[in-house]
Amino acid sequence: MSKPVVAIVGRPNVGKSTLFNRIIGRRVAIVEDYPGITRDRLYQDTDWNGKEFTLIDTGGIDFNEADSIASKVLAQVNMAIRECDLILFLVDAKEGPVPADEETAAVLRRAQKPVIVVANKTDNFNDNIQFMEFFKLGLGEPFPISASQGLNIGELLDAVVSALPDPVDKQTGDEVVRIAVVGRPNVGKSSLVNAILGEERVIVSDIPGTTRDAIDSPFYLDDNAYILIDTAGIRRRSRIGRSTERYSVNRSFKAMERCDVALMLIDAVEGVTDQDKRIAGYAHDRGKATVIVVNKWDLVVKDDKTSKRFIEHIRQNLPFLSYAPIIFVSALTGKGIHKILNLVNYVAEQATMRISTSALNELMEDAVLHNQPPAQKGKRLRIYYATQAGVSPPTFLVFTNNPDLVHFSYIRYLENRLRETYGFEGTPLRIIFRRRNK
16 A cells, blocks of 8 residues: 655754654654754655544755755755655744745646645744745645644645545555665765665765664565665764764664564775774674675676675674675665665565474584583583574574573584574574573
């Protein structure tokens, strides 16, 4: 089912992100007291009175700024306008109409989409003079609200859902695969997202830290549904200065918490760094299926053994990700991009694989037969039976006479046997030992 789309647009600092967070019911967009925080468009599914829709937060439109970032923000807003079914044009009731509002209104009239003019920061809802002057924008009667106080939001949402079209059936796969693109700043995360999506969904700049929010981009390919999450570059905490970047880093880690597959980006020119190890370790510790994506491969001078040496370099520096497949790509030229989603699908399937209890115990019996469990001080570990307790990551409970007798080397041995038999490529495994109750 394809949901209708609502876009929030307006000039900087009129409260778009505050309204976005208010409608979806939690803090997703970064909100601070100075303009220009939101640059990309943020997507979030929500509902009101049983009617679902997708809400888009956009960057502030500034026609007076001539820099590259401002022009790209405007391009993002135009994309949001093209793909939405309804526009919430946010204005500042305290300031009244300004030239930037009139320029934005002209853009929206040309778009020929339904528009609700939303007069935010309204203090007195009985004083029509405060917000009725926005009538001159030529987009209908303004709707007064206070996003920060939550006033009149329910009435606004009633108007929104009544103006939206009905959802459209769209054939998709059974599950949505959530993909988080993670890595250090300036390794090409946004460029990779744009290359996968085939459009400039997120702003790309050679200035590190351009992406501040974790941005959800839903899309479909070959009847499969995906959500691609672009995240802010993760820096060492000692280098996180202002609060905006601190929020961005926290959001990047949260993006990994809610993803199914993490695309761990490595810079082909710089190789694996200490910060790469920390980020990859976070994904591993959280049990996330992972694909290692070596970006900027086009910038590397190669011979017939270059890729082999780089794989060895990765395996030596990220030994805990020995299960993760490695792919070499160039987001700039598009080389290897078409292979990424095939790998994502594969490791997502591996992470949700279930082994029957009978097959699992046959494997355990054979493993014990070929390599007896360790003994300590005359007491030997006895394995009675095992069962799979969960997926993503695949988790196994092994019942024994005494879990304290388990040595990490034997856990590694059992994990290797599981991988040799069933694969589990791209996903960590959890093997938990429990004492069997008599």
